Amino acid sequence: MKRLVQILYGLLAGWLVLAGVGWPVSADTSEQKLAWFRDAKFGLFLHWGPASLTGKELSWSRMGARPGDIVALQEVPVEVYDNLYKDFNPVKFNAAEWVRIAQDAGMKYLVIITKHHDGFSMFHTKHSEYGIANTPFGRDIVKELADACHRAGLRFGVYYSQRDWYHPEYLKGNNANYAEFLHNQVRELLSNYGKVDIVWFDSFGRSDLVKDWKVYELLDMIHKLQPAALVNNRLAILGDYNKGPRDLWGDYDTPEERIGSFQHGRAWESCMTLVGRQWSYRPGGRMYTREETIRHLVNTATGDGNLLLNVGPTPAGEIEPRQVERLREVGQWLTRYGESIYSTRGGPFRNGKWGGSTYRGKTIYLHVIDWGASRLDLPPLKAKITKWASLTGGKATLVQTASGIRIIMPVEGRDPVDTILRLDLDGPAMSEIPAGVPLAVPASNP
Ligand code: FHN
Numbered sequence: 001m002k003r004l005v006q007i008l009y010g011l012l013a014g015w016l017v018l019a020g021v022g023w024p025v026s027a028d029t030s031e032q033k034l035a036w037f038r039d040a041k042f043g044l045f046l047h048w049g050p051a052s053l054t055g056k057e058l059s060w061s062r063m064g065a066r067p068g069d070i071v072a073l074q075e076v077p078v079e080v081y082d083n084l085y086k087d088f089n090p091v092k093f094n095a096a097e098w099v100r101i102a103q104d105a106g107m108k109y110l111v112i113i114t115k116h117h118d119g120f121s122m123f124h125t126k127h128s129e130y131g132i133a134n135t136p137f138g139r140d141i142v143k144e145l146a147d148a149c150h151r152a153g154l155r156f157g158v159y160y161s162q163r164d165w166y167h168p169e170y171l172k173g174n175n176a177n178y179a180e181f182l183h184n185q186v187r188e189l190l191s192n193y194g195k196v197d198i199v200w201f202d203s204f205g206r207s208d209l210v211k212d213w214k215v216y217e218l219l220d221m222i223h224k225l226q227p228a229a230l231v232n233n234r235l236a237i238l239g240d241y242n243k244g245p246r247d248l249w250g251d252y253d254t255p256e257e258r259i260g261s262f263q264h265g266r267a268w269e270s271c272m273t274l275v276g277r278q279w280s281y282r283p284g285g286r287m288y289t290r291e292e293t294i295r296h297l298v299n300t301a302t303g304d305g306n307l308l309l310n311v312g313p314t315p316a317g318e319i320e321p322r323q324v325e326r327l328r329e330v331g332q333w334l335t336r337y338g339e340s341i342y343s344t345r346g347g348p349f350r351n352g353k354w355g356g357s358t359y360r361g362k363t364i365y366l367h368v369i370d371w372g373a374s375r376l377d378l379p380p381l382k383a384k385i386t387k388w389a390s391l392t393g394g395k396a397t398l399v400q401t402a403s404g405i406r407i408i409m410p411v412e413g414r415d416p417v418d419t420i421l422r423l424d425l426d427g428p429a430m431s432e433i434p435a436g437v438p439l440a441v442p443a444s445n446p
Helices: 001-016 031-040 095-104 139-151 173-193 206-212 217-223 291-300 321-342
Strands: 042-046 108-115 155-160 198-201 269-273 306-311 355-360 362-366 375-378 385-390 399-400 404-406 419-425
Touching: 031 306, 042 095, 042 155, 042 321, 095 139, 095 321, 108 139, 108 173, 108 198, 139 155, 155 173, 173 198, 173 206, 173 217, 198 217, 206 217, 269 291, 291 306, 291 321, 291 355, 306 321, 321 362, 321 419, 362 375, 385 399
Parallel strands: 042 108, 042 306, 108 155, 155 198, 269 306
Antiparallel strands: 355 362, 362 419, 375 404, 385 419, 399 404
16 A cells, blocks of 8 residues: 555656646655755765776776667777776875865765776775775775765765676676675675765666665665665666656655756755766866856755766876866855855745745845846745845845846846845745745746
């Protein structure tokens, strides 16, 4: 009966999302578990491994027939790829330095690759020889990062790929043996590295085999070993996120390389590369500008989501100086304007090309990215604006009437990245969108 209710709930929720109504708050999504995540808004994703020695894409550059291949990326012969670890010696790796870089960027959590599709374990494991312990470096990367995060008060997440193109039993052999291997490694990660705040799965390759991998037992193990850990929506099958049984959807959604659409009732996090649309180290790849990177963060926050921004460290164990500088610039912006991002929720106005809004208590922050012709027109609020100010300067005028809000900001007063206006209300901003459906913004705006 419970499963039927869950399926019906899932169908209803899916319809609501498709209808653009938004996601109803699911009774079984633990909002208190998610509270820190919703407040944090911004995390660091780290895609790293011996593949960084080639500058090609982690796992995907390894040649070999695989289901759903992106053949174009395959450039490294398997026998070369699978022996890179013998030369992997990132002597400049300093976990405390990476944690400092993340915190200087204003990031509140970190997710590290522990094993990607290439099957290489970046942690000391009893269940595979193909891992960091058998490199010239030898040290347990995951342990050093976990310890540094715990010391610095940065939330710690582990990425673990259920797909494993190295393991002899994965898809080709006895999947029950692969399931045991997978469960054993996840148990190690959740037992040996202290508190784990996020388990970031990255999908099984084929839905027809999910049952072989005992996904429900895996979920039970996680809840027993790390009861407060969040699990993303990639526990089960590739591409079919949020279509299988509701209890496999995890705690939040994970739009990738794009800004997720406005969604209020169910948490979400856009994961995005900073350089070259490649997850692992890509020397010379194009890096997002300061403006683009800040806008990625603003556009996720105004949609009520998080941004997990990815860097690919070098084979020497450093984060490229140019990437460190970009992250530092975002951190400086957050030092000045973080009140409009951290511990806010997205809305009450629906975000779009014009920008968007965030709110906390009786305060709304407008993030205006495109003023269009000359002004911003917003729909009416129930609450009265008691005072307002521009956090980014400029001399604007604001008029609130029963038919809406009109804001005029002269060109010279507009911030080239994000003009932030703070509106203080005589009532809670949340009461403007009780069902979590954002207020539509007139088409007269961009
Ligand atoms: O194939 C992986 C990819 O390499 C990367 O790890 C991303 C990060 O979300 N996940 C998979 C693609 O969806």
